[in-house]
Amino acid sequence: MDSYVSAHPLALSRIGIAFIGGIFLFFGIIQIVGSLRTITFSFKIPVTLNRLLDYMYGEHCFLKSLLLMFIIWLPQILVRYPGALTVDTKVSLRQYLGVDAATTQHPILYTVFAGKLIDFGRSIGHPAFGHYILVLLQTILMLLVLAYTLHSMKKFQINRWIYGITLVFFAIAPIFIATATSSVIDGPYSSFFLLLITELVYYLFMHEVYRRSWIHYLLTGIAVFGLFLRQNGIYIIAAITVTAVIMELYFILKEKQNFIYSIVFLAVLIFPAIGCNSLVNHLHEQYNAQEYGTRAMLSMPVQQTARCLLEHGDEIDQNTLNSIQKVLTWNLDEYKEAYDPLSFDTVKQEFNLDASSDDIRDFLKAWLHLFAKYPETCINATLNQTYFLFSPETINQTYYYPYGVTMRAGKYDMSEFNPSHSKLGGIISILKQIYHSFGFFPVLGLFVNQGFTDLLLLAISLYALIEKRGRILFLCVPLLLTLAIVFVGPMVLYQARYTYPIMYCLPLLYGIFFSQKGN
Known part of the structure; x- marks a missing residue:
């Protein structure tokens, strides 16, 4: 688990390389799409398969x-x-x-x-x-x-x-x-x-x-x-x-x-x-x-905040911690046991469902403060959880x-x-x-x-x-x-x-x- 959640001095560089690689992959798919559009109108179907398609594509399809x-x-x-x-x-x-x-x-x-x-x-x-x-x-x-x-x-x-x-x-x-x-x-x-x-x-x-x-x-x-x-x-x-x-x-x-x-x-x-x-x-x-519903909508801020608490908990001021703990009730030691970089499910267990709108507002302010201070940690937290969406391998x-x-x-x-x-x-x-x-x-x-x-x-x-x-x-x-x-x-x-x-x-x-x- 430590290999996933520990900060790295080259974190942003690695993200940049991955991002550039993703761009080239995306443009490669765009080229494939363009080629397929041409193939769509010139593709020759074998005779036997063509007869089967004629039958399936015909009456009572x-x-x-x-x-x-x-x-x-x-x-x-x-x-x-x-x-x-x-x-x-x-x-x-x-x-x-x-x-x-x-x-x-x-x-x-x-x-x-x-x-x-x-x-x-x-x-x-x-x-x-x-x-x-x-x-x-x-x-x-x-x-x-x-x-x-x-x-x-x-x-x-x-x-x-x-x-x-x-x-x-x-x-x-x-x-x-x-x-x-x-x-x-x-x-x-x-x-x-x-x-x-x-x-x-x-x-x-x-x-x-x-x-x-x-x-x-x-x-x-x-x-x-x-x-x-x-x-x-x-x-x-x-x-x-x-x-x-x-x-x-x-x-x-x-x-x-x-x-x-x-x-x-x-x-x-x-x-x-x-x-x-x-x-x-x-x-x-x-x-x-x-x-x-509030817990689900705040999944990204919650996951990023939990990652910051795990990696930089000793550096975060008490006022910010107090604002966070109105919504996430775990202490710093508990995050080390519960945090999963690939899933929000473990962190959400200690989400305070009774948090007021003022508590949520203070939490979001604390999250934005942490994002501004530790952007690479927050970005890593989101990419760890979502890279499957854009990873064909x-x-x-x-x-x-x-x-x-x-x-x-x-x-x-x-x-x-x-x-x-x-x-x-x-x-x-x-x-x-x-x-x-x-x-x-x-x-x-x-x-x-x-x-x-x-x-x-x-x-x-x-x-x-x-x-x-x-x-x-x-x-x-x-x-x-x-x-x-x-x-x-x-x-x-x-x-x-x-x-x-x-x-x-x-x-x-x-x-x-x-x-x-x-x-």
Whole structure:
């Protein structure tokens, strides 16, 4: 641990070298993107593969894609019975049962929905049945959204070979099936995110089709509602709405848009968000949930402050220490034991949830003082925790499995959560190896590589900015905001699931960007 947290006289120089190397890597990806755009329109598909793509890309594309993915997923759905109960969901269920005090740390909508289903499972024989129903519903949702996206790619006239690679990616990449069959919010949240991006593509690139079909308005409203499954969903909706207002005003002034249709589209974004936010607030009041949002929002200042206390604790004046300890209650010796340079999780345990707004303000002043005094320490603290976001050489994926987590709480007894483990343990172990090896697959492995996908998103955004392609930039806004939220958030190590919305949406964004030739 000391090798990570000790200050080094060449710290800033090393950061500078890494930054320059990152720039060259980023520009290398930009060159690849430019080359791929040329290849997109000149790539020759072999005859046999071309016939297969003709069949899949032809009539009933939605049903064919759905059936193929279902056939590939079905054995995994059965083997992974009754789904993986994750630690976060375990914590949420304990709060739902009243065993632990309710907080706003985990999405209340998902907590209540999962709790009701597991209550139902218990009423028909075992809580595991309810958990399996939960993951089956998540799986159905994801299959429908992925098939709809593939169907839409045909409507958008995206090149067939991009469609084919996307179909294979959706069908075999574990970030889809493994997430769908785990009680983790990122699966349904990312599905709704992809659905919203798909509808935005319709609105931006097939405007007449969108505004003449009530189905598109309905799906947009459902997607907006679904984004409230995560705490930061409200920020994504706010950013999309603000961007949409600016774009609609531009179109109205240029007489390219009817005022009434603009109002209807904005209403579809705003009213579901208002309704869902009211429901979330009502549930928080009903369960008397304690506010945890401040702790998450302050994760970067907290991590940097903890690093400064660890490395320079003896140099910090008492007034600054007093301001810090109103929010972080540990003493200096305890930081040495608890601090983890790669994770905010350990430091947050002593965050004072009862800190007043004045306490938070004094803490932020103390943090800014420390940042000005020890900039290299603070920068190192953030880079240690977030470099996975931009490091293609790092496989930062974690998948959950239907064993290893048991739960006894109140009327729940999940000590025998998966009775089939003894018979299927070997198959699950093989599946585990396949999941973890997927990141090393040629081409497809890059699409589950957090560093590569994040840099690819930045490269496409830069191209769109330079070429003044406003509609592509509109699509990039929620993805870039997702990346920014993760960067300043509490956890990156082994938590690539926080950037799953980017990974889920990139094939569609890639296809739209490269297939709009001459746009």
